[in-house]
Amino acid sequence: MIDNLPYRQVGTExxxxxxxxxxxxxxxxxxxxxxxxxxxxxLLTEHIAVDIGVEGIADRLARRHGMPAHIAxxxxxxCDMHRKEDEAAVVPATSDGHLIPGNIGANIEARLxxxxxxxxxxxxxxxxxxxxxxxxxxxxxxxxxxxxxxxRPWEVALLYNQDDRAARHAIRLFGEQGLNVGDNxxxxxxxxxxxxxxxAEAHGIPYCTIEIRxxxxxxxxxxxxxxxxxxxxxxxxxxxx
Numbered sequence: 001m002i003d004n005l006p007y008r009q010v011g012t013e014x015x016x017x018x019x020x021x022x023x024x025x026x027x028x029x030x031x032x033x034x035x036x037x038x039x040x041x042x043l044l045t046e047h048i049a050v051d052i053g054v055e056g057i058a059d060r061l062a063r064r065h066g067m068p069a070h071i072a073x074x075x076x077x078x079c080d081m082h083r084k085e086d087e088a089a090v091v092p093a094t095s096d097g098h099l100i101p102g103n104i105g106a107n108i109e110a111r112l113x114x115x116x117x118x119x120x121x122x123x124x125x126x127x128x129x130x131x132x133x134x135x136x137x138x139x140x141x142x143x144x145x146x147x148x149x150x151x152r153p154w155e156v157a158l159l160y161n162q163d164d165r166a167a168r169h170a171i172r173l174f175g176e177q178g179l180n181v182g183d184n185x186x187x188x189x190x191x192x193x194x195x196x197x198x199x200a201e202a203h204g205i206p207y208c209t210i211e212i213r214x215x216x217x218x219x220x221x222x223x224x225x226x227x228x229x230x231x232x233x234x235x236x237x238x239x240x241x
Contacts (some may be wrong), residue, residue, distance in 0.1 A: 006119045007070065007122055021134075023070050023136070027072050029075070035078055053216075053217030111194050143213055154211075157186065173236055
């Protein structure tokens with residue numbers, strides 16, 4: 001965390017209203033020293049703690065492709081920015097079959113005050129200032145879950161709730177790249193869309209929630225490749241609005 005803030009913003013110095021804006025809720029696996037999760041440290045490198053590969057893509061989009069980014073600086077196991085305040089998973093007690101002992105009986109209100117509320121207040125201010133034509137939410141998903149034998153063949157997926165305008169364009173454009181594209185898979189934006197519900201749909205702002213399979217972006221080469229593709233596809237989607 002920088003200056004004890006649960007987020008950092010990249011590429012916002014010369015913000016020009018009407019462009020594209022990137023949001024990465026699960027970009028970090030950082031756990032503050034005063035919070036003890038009670039888990040094996042190895043789990044902090046896995047999908048339950050962080051959306052693998054997303055931070056590198058968000059940084060590249062901001063620094064090289066002109067898409068300012070709002071990036072989380074704390075692990076989703078500490079406080080999940082992509083959950084509503086009243087959801088149990090905002091401070092998860094379990095994740096993909098793993099118990100998170102340090103979160104059992106945790107002071108949820110304190111976690112919300114320290115992490116969740118400042119993160120979303122700053123994002124709301126940034127959206128108000130940027131007046132983006134399109135919001136781009138970046139996530140990644142594991143090829144397989146420990147608690148399920150579900151196949152996850154999609155290389156990329158688009159999630160949406162009520163407003164599917166931008167997602168429909170993006171699904172088609174990613175498909176034209178020869179990719180296996182998920183339509184509200186492996187999760188449904190009808191259930192998991194908290195940040196975009198709050199900052200996009202509530203204000204009539206078109207958005208794309210992009211889920212990339214983690215084996216595609218586990219290294220810098222993959223992240224660079226996907227940053228180029230996302231910048232291209234999102235740029236073309238934004239032309240529709």
